[in-house]
Amino acid sequence: MQRENEFLSRNDVEDLNDLASSIADYYFPYGQIDPIVIAEKNNITYSFGNYSDSFDGLIECEDEDFHIFINLDRLKQAYSERARFTFGHELGHYFIDNHRNSLLKGLSPSHCSFTGFQSKNKAERQADYFSSCLLMPELGFRKYCHRKKFEYRIIDELSKKYGTSKSATAIRFCAIGNHPIMVVYAYENKIKWYWSSDDFRFRWLKYGKDKLPEDTVAGEYFTLGRTVAGTEPVYAMDWFNVKFSNQAELPFKEHSLLQGKHSLSIIWED
Ligand SMILES: [Zn+2]
Known part of the structure; x- marks a missing residue:
């Protein structure tokens, strides 16, 4: 990673890789990772819908229940590469302790994600990195x-x-x-x-x-x-x-x- 572009600490990189790879290996020891199945196994509900240009993905927490929205207006179809990546990104907000805790406390009210390493926000970068490690286990x-x-x-x-x-x-x-x-x-x-x-x-x-x-x-x-x-x-x-x-x-x-x-x-x- 380029030094001046470095947006995640070395610890972040290692921790996110360990976390995501262990989840991937646990649910999908063989074959391609399906983030939708990981959501289902964790009782996270989801919907694919047309939400115009407002976000790629979104995770909401209400009464300790999590729901993921994937925006097909921006990501074409449910199994497109970008939809899979965005789904993995939203799972990151669930599996990364800090992210989940602030969602549970209502501190980060369902923020809109624009995925694919474009955001300068640190939590977004972490979720992007989580997603790439989840979909491509080490x-x-x-x-x-x-x-x-x-x-x-x-x-x-x-x-x-x-x-x-x-x-x-x-x-x-x-x-x-x-x-x-x-x-x-x-x-x-x-x-x-x-x-x-x-x-x-x-x-x-x-x-x-x-x-x-x-x-x-x-x-x-x-x-x-x-x-x-x-x-x-x-x-x-x-x-x-x-x-x-x-x-x-x-x-x-x-x-x-x-x-x-x-x-x-x-x-x-x-
Ligand atoms: Zn996000």
Whole structure:
């Protein structure tokens, strides 16, 4: 995880991973995790409805009973990747002690969640992280990666295996994958967030946190309208702020998913 982007403490990261992975392994020792079943087993009721643009998900507590709302207006259908992720996020508000206690005390009256690592609110970040650990439990994820050489296909396959989005899967790979990668998400050529594995060689992007570097697949998509579907070779200096000249031409690979105003780039050393 990028230092300056660090929004969860190391303790948080470990605790949330332990909590979510143990719940996942308990209810689903094999196969894909279904957050709906976890809700049912914990007597949490839920509804999928059309609530326009007001939230992705919501958890309410009334007389110690919990109810989850999932907004299909924003998440398409109940088993979409984003609906699953949002359901996992709302379960986080139930399973994380502090969150549940403040819901029980009526201190955080049913707040609206916008999920997918977009919120700056700490509780929201915690619930997002919980969800990614719940849907992609550590042991199975590591086992799948074991001894596989990294290429984009791995993210693609893991995302299918776990029913998670490419961005959530790549972020999870940063934390527990077997090869250092960086993930950069941009909207309209502006970088919204980026993450990297702790042992990724470079810390800083070429233009910092704001603009995509122009000589990259993602950069050319926005500036030249050029679309490349596969994995492309790039040099370290194309993406990163390179301090030593002998590192400028280190070979990296970039795989960018480009759609409309969005780009999601996965970058790794060749
Ligand atoms: Zn939330």
